[in-house]
Amino acid sequence: MIITNDFIPFHRAEITSQEINNVIDALKSGWISKGPKVVEFEEKLASFLNTKHVITCNSGTAALHMALLSMRIGPGDEVIVPSFTFCSSVNVILHVGATPVFVDINEDNFCLNISDVKSKISAKTKAIIxxxxAGYPADLKELSCLARDNELYLIEDAAHAFTTKFNNQYxxxxxxxxxxxxxxxxxxxxGEGGALVVSNDTLAEKARLYGWHGISKNAWNRYTSEGSWKYDVMLPGFKYNMTDIQAAIGSSQLEKAEMMRNKKEKIASYYSENLNEISEFIKVPFYKKEVGLQHGWHLFVIRVKNNNFINRDEFIERMKERKIGLSVHFIPVHLHPYYKTNFPTSLPVTENIYDEIVSLPLYSNLTKEETSYIVKSIKEIFMGASR
Ligand SMILES: Cc1ncc(COP(=O)(O)O)c(C=O)c1O
Structure with a gap:
């Protein structure tokens, strides 16, 4: 990510002296791989989320892979997954030898469509992802019932949803x-990293093994005075562990997670209020304030209506000319060449939405001047083009 004074990047992480000092501390400690800071970060995450088992790892993709492996999902099994996601939500299903079954999403909140999920459950289905x-919660009430009634695992891809709440709980x-x-x-x-959260003790134990070569618990401390050189390999696992350097950044980030979310919520409200004034051209994201629901505000995805003078791609170019970086979340997975060839399907809502979506900058250290410049630029582009 290039940060210059005159370009507003799509994202800018809020890294302050807090993170920097904690990383220096890790480097000086002599532990730079998985060590005490990882253990501390896992404990802090468990307490923040009010959950039992947190297994940190080196990416969200690794967390998804460990979840499927620990559930013994494999060849002959089907996993239901939206196509409107990053490709790794689907790639991991193939990594364990199972078959992805794509479902469509809701037109309003872009989360998976429950009736399409129902229609795609078969005798081979083992899990729903x-x-x-964008940080808006999928309908976990309906999905939990569906999973329970059909004896399926419910896996949440919460890559966008740290600090999101459903039913008053994170x-x-x-x-x-x-x-x-x-x-x-x-x-x-x-920087890079992820975490898998599970409540079941057996799944947690399995996931830890899969994430660290299949080596039995706590062997990370084998080079300390308390550790032993002996270890057992219980299954052929992967090397997915987080490092103390990463955990040092994470622990500092965790302390300001709610503060950063609150700032992003304010920016999202500002965007919504102002961009609603040009609703003939663009549509702001759906956000229904419900009791117990908290939006994580990872992304602010607008829709550039198809009947405009300017289409989505032109809009991105015009914003770039004004030195504003935008992005698109996501190119639907079933439209990528590999999936188009091997898992052809038609998902009307996903395909229709894809042509119109574009994500605006949304981060806690986006300044007021930057936010108002972004809104002003969008208005000028559309109002100018309509004349
Ligand atoms: C919805 C979704 N799932 C999974 C991932 C994968 O996370 P990571 O990049 O940490 O592997 C991403 C990352 O962009 C994502 O957006």
């Missing part, structure tokens, strides 16, 4: 496995 798109306490990403642009970051 629900993506909390995402992290509802499904069987909840997978967070701490990538650079996410609600809290460790």
């Amino acid at each position: 629900a993506v909390h798109f 995402i992290g306490t509802h499904g069987d496995a909840i997978c967070f990403s701490f990538y650079a642009t996410k609600n809290i970051t460790t």
Whole structure:
């Protein structure tokens, strides 16, 4: 991410002396791989989310992979997943040898459509992956019932949903496995990183093994005075662990997670109020204030209506000329060449929405001047083009 004075990047992580000093502390401690800071970060995350088992790892993708592995999902099994997500939500299903079954999303909140999920459950279905798109929670009440009634696992892809609440509780306490990403642009970051949250003791034990070569618990401390050189490999696992350097950043980020979310909510309200004035051209994201629901505000995705003088792609170019970086979340997975060839399907809402979506900058250290310049630029582009 290039940060210059005259370009407003799509994202800018809020890294202050807090994170920097904590990283220096990790570097000076002599532990730079998985060590005490990882253990501390896991404990802090568990207490923040009010949950039992948190397994940190080196990406949200690894968290998803560990979830599927620990559930023994594999060849012959089907996993229901939206196409309106980042490709890794689907790639991991293939990594375990199972088959992805794509479902469509709701036109309003971009989360998976429950009736389409119902229609795609088969005797082979083992799990549903629900993506909390942009930080808005999927309907966990309906999904939990569906999963329970059909004896399926409910996996939450919560890459966008750190600090999102459903039914007054943070995402992290509802499904069987909840997978967070701490990538650079996410609600809290460790640069690269992620965490898997599970409540079941057996799943937690399995996931820990899969995430660290299949080596039995706590062997990370084998080079300390308390550790032992002996260890056992219980299954062929992966090397997915987080490092103390990453955990040092994460612990500092966690302390300001709610503060950053609150700032983003204010920016989102400002965007919504102002951009609603040009609703003939663009549509602001759906946000129904419901009791117990808290939006995580990872993304602010507007829709550039198709009947405009300017289409979505032209709009992105015009904003770039004004030195504003935008992005698109997401190119639907089923439209990528590999999936188009191997898992062809038609998802009308997803396809229709894809042509119109564009994500505006949304981060806690976006200044008032920057926010108002972004809104002013959008208005000028559309009002100018309509004349
Ligand atoms: C919805 C979704 N799922 C999973 C991931 C993967 O997370 P990571 O990049 O940490 O592997 C992302 C990352 O962008 C994402 O947006």
